Amino acid sequence: MRHLTPALAAALLTLAAASAARAEEGMWTFDNFPIARANATLGTNIDQAWLDRVRLSSVKFGGCSAGLVSGEGLVMTNNHCVATCVANLSTQAVNYAETGFAPRSREEELKCPGGTAEILTDIADVTERMHAAGAGLEGQAFTRARDAEAGRIEQEACGGDAGRRCQVVSLYRGGQFKLYTYKKYSDVRLAFAPEDRAATFGGDLDNFSFPRFAIDAAFIRLYENDAPAATPTHFVWNADKPVEGSPVFVSGSPGATQRLLTIDQLMTIRDVVLPMDQLLASELRGRLIRFSEESEENAFIAMDPIVGLENTYKRGRGRMAALIDADFMRMKADGEADFRGRYASGSSTSGADPWGELAAVQPIARELYPAMALLEGGTGMGTTPVAGGSQLFLWARTLVRGAQERAKPSAERLPEYADSRLSGVQSGLFAERPVYPGLEQVRMEWWLSKTREWLTVDHPSVRGLLGRESPEQLSARLVEGTTLADPAVRRALWEGGLAAVEASQDPLIRYLLSIQDETRAIRSDWEEKVQAPTDRASEALAAARFQAYGSAVYPDATGTLRLTYGKIEGSDVPGQRWGPFTTFDGLWDRATGAPPFDVAPRLLAARERIDGATVMNMTLSSDTIGGSSGSPVVNAAGEILGANFDSTVLTQRNAYGYDVRVNRSVIVTTGAVTAALRDVYGMERLVQELGVR
Structure with a gap:
């Protein structure tokens, strides 16, 4: 259904109930993902084992998301997610933002200063302990007691283990508390980044819009003990041309939504x-x-x-x-x-x-x-x-x-x-x-x-x-x-x-x-x-929400791993009417030669080597927000089809509620990334590592 009555749309926006007409709504935690609902909506057949593989293949990188794509620690994310790393590694004389970073060997991959990456390995419920810690307290005493209890829980679980990080996460604005345990990698190296001009074609004018023509993708590699990390669980690379209407899942760490606010x-x-x-x-x-x-x-x-x-x-x-x-x-x-x-x-x-x-x-x-x-x-x-x-x-x-x-x-x-x-x-x-x-x-x-x-x-x-x-x-x-x-x-x-x-x-x-x-x-x-009375009242609202609507309610995003789903589709509302795909041929047609519509030099030089019909970017109906950048887009077979890198201006209302008419996530496809690696930057060794057919 494309159009909703105001009353039903209100229920969708506020409650994220299971009866939503467009079931794509919801940034779901992996321990409460509605498997049956997703399968019924999309015609898929995923199960708990599939969820576990996706979770263990998903990576949190700084304020972005990413996905493992090989057994040797190779991770795909967005180019704008490695921008700080690129800037820190660059000088005015050697500016990788202008030239791109395409190392010929793994030995030339460079460590991102201060970079860390994490994979969620376990989720445990600690709600009872956290609620008990604040019972009967008011004001700052309430806030500090809960903070102290969270610290104790984290210390008990991870201690001084530098290879793990434990975090007590507040969900439903205090209705639940979960202990998230991460495998932590403190040695993260840049493995590939295109020129900024290739990743940001159209500049600020095209930002938060579609059609887009951007290769906003990059690769990092996780290292342990000065060697590439062994990562046997990872997404399988699929560079085939995407098909409109296909079901997809997006796994990432959306920053923050405020849908449960009054x-x-x-x-x-x-x-x-x-x-x-x-x-x-x-x-x-x-x-x-x-x-x-x-x-x-x-x-x-x-x-x-x-x-x-x-x-x-x-x-x-x-x-x-x-x-x-x-x-x-x-x-x-x-x-x-x-x-x-x-x-x-x-x-x-x-x-x-x-x-x-x-x-x-x-x-x-x-x-x-x-x-x-x-x-x-x-x-x-x-x-x-x-x-x-x-x-x-x-x-x-x-x-x-x-x-x-x-x-x-x-x-x-x-x-x-x-x-x-x-x-x-x-x-x-x-x-x-x-x-x-x-x-x-x-x-x-x-x-x-x-x-x-x-x-x-x-x-x-x-x-x-x-x-x-x-x-x-x-x-x-x-x-x-x-x-x-x-x-x-x-x-x-x-x-x-x-x-x-x-x-x-x-x-x-x-x-x-x-x-x-x-x-x-x-x-x-x-x-x-402000914080203490807000937390106490929000906790009461969460309990009431569970009582009123049951367990089919998803929490606000909190920068922690979530799974959303939807289909590959375009848009047909005032202000954004377009099909779901753009191609390299569209890029050549859009280019004017003047900034910000000038094509990156290395990309332009490779024009004759690239199949112009290759899909560069596509849009999905999945539920995403800031922090979802770099999120792997996968199909029901667990194959990666691309990475989320943007959405539209109208989609920014997603902070406060999912709007089925306008919500669209913008994706760079694995096909575009493969073409860039192979035909533009000569990164054949990465193409082989990805197992491209």
């Missing part, structure tokens, strides 16, 4: 969070563009950050469009009304009103959000980067807070510094990454000036943040004087603990020490007045 919570996002984030992102983008125009070196330095900001801004634009769409919001409201009606008719409501409790939190959240977002981050609501994303600042904060927190028992620390999470902190802190002082100063200066502007000059935190210096003076002094770009300095401070940090004369360390009272107070205020 209307009152969504109004806070619409009225406060998104407008602030969009304004700030647009100004930071402008400053980085100005910086990039000052020299060729600056253009090289700012390229990757600008692309990331443009992506964030356009995603926010699509989400705002959903929250001001009267029909969409009416469907959300109707769905909430149905849920509240069922809740009120239940026999065990005890007079509680979780909707009212969440409504009461919203004025406080609206007031505290700007300070929390700018000075601390971690709200789970917005995208404004603390310190403008300055790497030097973030390292300094990790060193200062890490030293202060490690002086306490693990259960009393901020959760990110619990014993169970320290190995991950150290991995990021000790990584050898290039640091560009000019870019660092632009980021920090922007952050200081915007914090002063949004919180006002007279805000106590602003006075502590700036003292008597201007944003320009302070950022210049801190960046010019710090030595934290040197990984040996960072390691010495970390290993020296609190005594070494407090004795340090590094200006950035001194600065972070000086602002801890203000920033920690803001975080405590948020946890006490």
